[in-house]
Amino acid sequence: MLALALIAGSAIFATGFDVKNVKLNTQNVWVLQKGTGTNLASRFGRVNTEVNELTSFNAVTDPSELIQTEFASLLFAGANTKYVNISSASPSDFTEDSEDAIELESSAKSIAVGEAV
Helix, strand or coil: HHHHHHHHHHHHCCCEECCCCCCCCCCCCEEECCCCEEEEEEEEEEEECCEEEEEEEEECEEEEEECCCCCCCEEEEEECEEEEEEECCCCCCCCCCCCEEEEECCCCCCCCCCCCC
């Protein structure tokens, strides 16, 4: 339990991680690190909370949001104008020319839980 708390604490205070609502009721948690300043590289990965290790690591261009539910994990990019359903079996880089990206006609709006639309 202490190790799990350390991982969650590290993710919250690490530069580049935007943590909004983390419920650790699953063994695998997707994380997103947005590149800023001189470190413009952005990446996403999967953390296995049972063994406390990063099990997947991929690049992403211009990330916006990462949403994880028990049914799917979605990664938004380009100011929420496109997204990809992250494959748990074989996650891949999400770049400008990703074939599995879904383009949106207008950008998706991100709201906090309980916030009016």
